[in-house]
Amino acid sequence: MKKIFANIYLWALLLILYAPVLIIFVFSFTEGKVLGNWTGFSFGLYSNFFKGEAGPLLTSAIVNTVVIALVSAAISTVLGSLAAIGIYNMRSSTRRAINFVNSVPIINPDIITGISIFLLYVFCGISRGMGTIICAHVAFCTPYVVLSVMPRLMKMNPNLYEAAIDLGATPFVALRKVLFPELKPGILSGFILAVTLSIDDFAVTLFNKGSGGIETLSTFIYADARRGGLTPELRPLFSIIFLTILVLLVIFNVRNAKQNDKK
Amino acid sequence: MNRIMEFFGRRKVWAFPYVAVMAVFVVIPLLLLGWYSFVDEEGFTLKYFEKFFGSTDSLNTFIYSIGIAMITTVVCILVGYPAAYFMADKQFSTPKVMALLFILPMWINLLLRTLATVALFDFLHLPLDEGALVFGMVYDFLPFMIYPIYNTLQKMDHSLVEAAKDLGAKPFRVFWDVVLPLSMPGVYSGILMVFMPTISTFAISELLTMNNVKLFGSIIQENINVGLINYGSALSLILLIIIGLTSFLGGEDDSK
Numbered sequence: 233m234k235k236i237f238a239n240i241y242l243w244a245l246l247l248i249l250y251a252p253v254l255i256i257f258v259f260s261f262t263e264g265k266v267l268g269n270w271t272g273f274s275f276g277l278y279s280n281f282f283k284g285e286a287g288p289l290l291t292s293a294i295v296n297t298v299v300i301a302l303v304s305a306a307i308s309t310v311l312g313s314l315a316a317i318g319i320y321n322m323r324s325s326t327r328r329a330i331n332f333v334n335s336v337p338i339i340n341p342d343i344i345t346g347i348s349i350f351l352l353y354v355f356c357g358i359s360r361g362m363g364t365i366i367c368a369h370v371a372f373c374t375p376y377v378v379l380s381v382m383p384r385l386m387k388m389n390p391n392l393y394e395a396a397i398d399l400g401a402t403p404f405v406a407l408r409k410v411l412f413p414e415l416k417p418g419i420l421s422g423f424i425l426a427v428t429l430s431i432d433d434f435a436v437t438l439f440n441k442g443s444g445g446i447e448t449l450s451t452f453i454y455a456d457a458r459r460g461g462l463t464p465e466l467r468p469l470f471s472i473i474f475l476t477i478l479v480l481l482v483i484f485n486v487r488n489a490k491q492n493d494k495k
Numbered sequence: 496m497n498r499i500m501e502f503f504g505r506r507k508v509w510a511f512p513y514v515a516v517m518a519v520f521v522v523i524p525l526l527l528l529g530w531y532s533f534v535d536e537e538g539f540t541l542k543y544f545e546k547f548f549g550s551t552d553s554l555n556t557f558i559y560s561i562g563i564a565m566i567t568t569v570v571c572i573l574v575g576y577p578a579a580y581f582m583a584d585k586q587f588s589t590p591k592v593m594a595l596l597f598i599l600p601m602w603i604n605l606l607l608r609t610l611a612t613v614a615l616f617d618f619l620h621l622p623l624d625e626g627a628l629v630f631g632m633v634y635d636f637l638p639f640m641i642y643p644i645y646n647t648l649q650k651m652d653h654s655l656v657e658a659a660k661d662l663g664a665k666p667f668r669v670f671w672d673v674v675l676p677l678s679m680p681g682v683y684s685g686i687l688m689v690f691m692p693t694i695s696t697f698a699i700s701e702l703l704t705m706n707n708v709k710l711f712g713s714i715i716q717e718n719i720n721v722g723l724i725n726y727g728s729a730l731s732l733i734l735l736i737i738i739g740l741t742s743f744l745g746g747e748d749d750s751k
Contacts, residue, residue, distance in 0.1 A: 238581040245578055246596055249634060252611030253600065255618055267614045311513045318510025330510070333517050336525070339742055340735075341695030343712055347719055347731050348524030354724065355527055371520035374513060393506075403504040434606060434698060439719065453606045457702050462610055470607050477602045481595060 253474060260467035267462065281465040290465065293452035297431055300362070300448060304369035305426035311370070312377025312426075313419050317411060319378070320385045334379070337372040345372050346439035353440065360442025368440045369430045376429060377422035384418035528735070531728035543729035553714060557733070560711035563625070564694040567632045568640075571689045572682060574633065575640035579681070580674075582641070583648035594645060598638050608635055609702050623704050631703040632693050639688040647681030648674070691738055 259267050263276040284291050319330050337345055349368045353360055392414070396406040412419075434450035441451060456463050502508060533539055547553050582593045600608060612631040616623055655677070659669045697712030711734065718727035 238584070242578060242581055242593060245574065249597070249600060249637070252608065252615040252634070253603070255614050256607075256611050259614075267617065311516060314509040315513030318507050318513070321506040322510070330514065330517075333521060336521055339691075339738070341691060341738060343695045343697060343715060344528070344731055344735055344738075347715070347727065348528045349520060350719070351527040351531055351724070351728065352520070352524045367520060370516065374516065378513070397504075403506075428602070432604060434604075438716075450604060450606055453604070453610065454698055454702075457606070457610055462614075466607070470603070470611075473607075474603055478599065481599065481602075485591070485595060 256467050257471045257474070260471045263464070265464055267467070277464055278468045281468045285465075287463075289447065290452060290463065290469075293447045293449050294469075296362070296446060297448040297450075300365055300369060300437075301427045301430040304366045304373055304430050305423050307366070307370045308373035308377050308426045309419060309423045312374045312422060313381050313415065315374070316378045316381035316385055316415075316418075317407075320382070334375045337375050338379075342372075342433065342435035343439075346436040349436065350439040359444075360440055361444045362446055364440045364442065365437055365446070365448075368436050369433065372433075372436060373426035373429050376425050377419075380422035380425060381415055381418040384415045388414045528728050528731055531725050532732045533729075535725045543726045544733075546726060547729060547733065553730075556709055556714055557711050560694055561737070563628065563632070563700075563710065564690050567629055567636065567693045568686055568690045570629060570633050571637055571640040572685065575637055575685065576644055576682070579641045579644035579648055582645050583651075594642070597641050601638050605635060606698060606702065609699050613702060623707070625704075625708060628700055628703045628708055631699060632696070635699060636689045636693060639692075640685040643684040643688065644678055644681040647678050651677050687742060690741060694737065695734060 255267070259270070260277055261273055261275070262270050263274050264271040319327055322330070346368070349364075349371060350360075352358075353364055358364060392410050393406055396410045397403070401409065431449070433448075434454065437448050438451055438454070441447070447455065453462070453466065456466070532543060533541070535543075547557075578597070582597075609631055612627070612634055613623065616627050616630075621627065651674070655673055656669060659673045664672070695712050697710060697716045700708055700710040701713055711730070715727055715730045715734065718724075718730065
């Protein structure tokens, strides 16, 4: 009895949580301009979307989002991974201070992060554009990379690096051959986290994109929605993104489960 | 040359670029936020804070936003706690799959999720008012409440529950006196993770209510947008203080 109740509760909650997603998914297969208006089954929106008929703005927003995410995640990953190693080798008082600063962008609401970096650009008189967005994204992604590399570093044998140096490796070789392989899982998950955070970001981008017409997917959707009504082609895009994430997560978890079984 | 190599060989040095980036893009911007709140073209001034505390309009919006954020947080606890409880209990469900299903929506862009909620309300012909706002925010942030509670419940020492049962406690007492207190750290971090983003949100409320309901975040954004940088900074500073207080109090409770 209890079991049935628990299951009903969980599945009902999931149904409510997924209802909006399902509605968008279902209505991506019809051409009605307004959501909720079923005008017959069609792949029209999908073909419009892939032919780029939804307008050059949407296409460039998608390209910008991907470019910004990859570039800022790459920079954050390099900065953050090296920083983790550096911080690990610092005196504990310095380490505490840096850890505190590191947690600031994580705790800060994105609107504060966005506005404060915007003020920096205003103060220095820097005109805003792609570069300023990337810098801002690096600023809030790097702390997460540090946090995901640090645990791997803690688990690692600290003498390995020293041993490599004693055996005549240069610091660069020791980094590449000893530290990097050990830290790789942390670095990789830091990178993925940075990409996700950057793609998801809205507020920081909004304040730092300037008026030069650079839009990311988030700011495009925002502007679109404020003009009153979602571009219909966003429905197929949304469905594709959702399905991709679903498939990726399933693959990832099946693989994880298999690895756990092996252990 | 050797000296340069030696310098870069010290691993501490590897953190320097990061320290520089954090100084320029995190520390200095926050200092500037304080600077712009108190200093304008005419020098030091308190007029932006006077403007805020002097106008009932912005004060009302501020209190209203805190209220909405509190309601959202409470609803998230009421809805999320049972979900986390059922998920963590192995006799009820397959926890891994459930946990995955609950965090999956988090990977979708927040604005798209919000617009999907708007679509749902349109579809069901429901009005886009405060109800919609709270529903949308609960929908957006519920996983942040479920996940920490689920984590603490899962790590909980089950022998304590067994002990309470063996000593004759009724199920409700077992829950109230044993399970609930042990899961409180999860509830606290859930509160932080829901309350902080809801109090600072702006786009979500605009989209969910067609701009009928204004939250504090929207006011900050509008002021910055029209170039009232000093006033916007002062408002941001007030928000920052609230956030700081919340996380400080939350951290206090956590350590108990």
